[in-house]
Amino acid sequence: MPTPSRYWREIPQRYRLEGEKCKGCGRIAFPPRPVCPGCGGREFEAVKLAESGRLLTYTVIRVAPEGYEDQSPYAVGIAELDDGARLTAQVVDCDFADLKVGLRVRLEFRKIHEEGEAGVIHYGYKFVPA
């Protein structure tokens, strides 16, 4: 089981959707990184990601990894947000039959999973149909 610091250091992204916008080319990096993957620039301004977008693809996980078995089956998708950033997250409050490429979604703050009975409870963002 990882130490809590591993979880804690990602909180700005997982709780507050903090990304960085490159001052050179305007590309949003999420999570933030020291070198812009678009132009190699190293100067950024902090931005909060858009809270809605559309699904680019999705799946329904039927065989879950360790720690997620009790949630299965669950949907996961990749969405492009309205500011161009792309995120991977679960898609919840949605019938699997309604999943489709192009589905409008918004981000909500939800519980992701628990590290056993005494470990850290992980939170973060999930997609819900908009």
Added chain:
Amino acid sequence: MRDVAVIGVGMTKWGELWDKSLRNLFVESALLAIEDAGVEKIDSMVVGCMSSGLFTGQEHLASLLSDYLGRNPIPAARVESACSSGGLAFRQGFLEVASGMSDVVLVGGVEKMTDVTGCEATFALGTAADQEYEGYHGLTFPGLYAMMAVAHMDRYGTTRDQLSMVAAKNHDNGSKNPLAQYPFKVSVEAVNKSVLVADPLRILDCSPITDGAAAVILCPLEAARKAKKPAVRIAGSGHATDTIALASRADLAWLESTRLAADKALAMAGRKVEDMDLFEVHDCFTIAEIMVTEALGLVERGRGGRAVEDGLTALGGKFPVNPSGGLKAKGHPVGATGVAQVVEVVKQLRGEAGERQVKGAERGLTQNMGGTGGSALVHIFEAG
């Protein structure tokens, strides 16, 4: 750089091998390759292994395996690049001989995957994806390839049946390979009806959990001409990387790293992809083979599903893909896969592939990739 050839190959039977350990699997395949090459002296060895740490709790692998092969104190290195660890180990061995640093190099690939439960194995494989921004959300490898499949089907109209045809074709080929984990045929209907793992991928779309090893011996081409078996020259080597997080890719239905690695390898060999007589590619999931045939340039973008439906990639087709049975039927001990692809191409170019022999094969290509395409290796081989 010197020309380099493969002069010996070896591979164990693959499967769920309860009675065999990681070290025993490696040594078995390495001794087969050494015997096949007819060499005594090995100058150096490189081993591809994705995750002996998570699968068996063992690191410091290269020295351990060199010891059990009775080859201490030769230099030995372990190479990791997820599911392309074997392909990358092969490239490192090639570079070592080409550069003149070593004359005879043993390249091995090994993975012992059944010493842990299925759940733990799924976790270990998942470490090839972005743990913080994919794994955190409960994504698995079948899940990532399923999302690539959905994107491909949505854009190009690739069908459920076409996915199943990849599995059926590779099991047909694998039924002719006695070393395959699943040497039997599977029908399109059986794939279509098998249990869902990550929609739309079903269990028979997925390569299995496998224990296995493979090994090859490399030396300069000049020396290889005096070896006991016909030499197979490594004519081209290409390697490229991409983001390991799928969401960061410009196109979710395209494998850019494979295209780049193939372009480099073919340019080095001075060949076109249509000059190749056979292809061993990374069909970890059925959709992967469809996308690889596009990235290699065998067909246009979006036509990979049509290619398998039309028989283009069948054993008797214009471009035979995965005559060995591929990862699907032969098995996928992740670190060994890239080396076993070389073993198959060498056997084919020597005319030693038995029932699955591609008649008159003179040139072959291997394509091995890590994760969802975060790394890709392509090698070109020519007889003589």
